Amino acid sequence: MLNWLGENSGALNVAINLAMLVVWFVYLQLFLMAYLRQRKPKILINRGAGVGMNAHCLVSNMSQEPIYVQSILGILKTDDKSWMMAVTDVEGLDENKPRSKEATNQGPLCQGDHMDIGTLGSLIERTRRCTELPDMDTPPSDVFKEFELIVVAAHSSEALTIGAKRTFRFKPDTPGDNIVPATIETEQISAMWERRRVQRLLKQNL
Incomplete structure (x- = not known):
């Protein structure tokens, strides 16, 4: 056995070095994937503090870094059509006492x-104003099928x-x-094509 090891020591060293290289490569891959996963931005959209139409909509930043909310888009959908409107700014404030932090959800x-x-x-209600069905007396649940919220933000x-x-x-x-x-969960807009689409929608609602 010792003679065989001595005769094949060169080949064994190469095999051991290759095995260590593979182990380090796998380790670095796992480390890189964990790092990128931590750096990946994540935004949550939830409802709370009420039920039905009275429930408040909460936007949370679960990323490792700050984000800047640029726009919030509301989309009302029927079976065959949809309408979109930017609902970023807050309505109903006293115009004589403007306070930027309370006047917009941008920030x-x-x-x-x-x-x-x-x-x-x-x-x-605000999104419904841009539709072809402005009759506010009819409950939206009798007219529309879905309401979609899109939060658009900048990340460093x-x-x-x-x-x-x-x-x-x-x-x-x-x-x-x-x-x-x-x-069940908020859908993250992470695919490149979808992010470009959202950027186009943002330009349309400037």
Whole structure:
């Protein structure tokens, strides 16, 4: 055995070095993936402090770095059509006493912070004004199928804007909680083509 090891020591050293190289490569890959996952921006869109149309919509920054919320888009959908409107700014404030922080939902969000962008009912009502169905007396659950919210933001490590979206489904003839999330989690807008699409939508709503 010792003679065989002595005769093949060169080949064994090469094999051991190659094995160590593979181990280090796998380790660096795992480290890099964990680092990139931590750096990846994440925005949450949830509802709380109420039910149905009275529930407040909360936008939270779960990224490792601050983000800057640039715009919030509301989209109302029927089976075959959709309407979109920017609902970033807050309505109903005293114009004689402007306060920028209270007049808009645009602004920075530090890690772990959240902002209340209003009730689902108010966001839906404002989006509904741009539709071809302006009759406010008809409940939206009798007219529309879904309401989608898109949050568009800037992130320090990203060249393109980032974003997240959450869809809420109307439940007609349901008293109380007549609008519910269509998905369990917020969908992150991370694909390059989708981020470019969101950037185009943002330009349309400047």
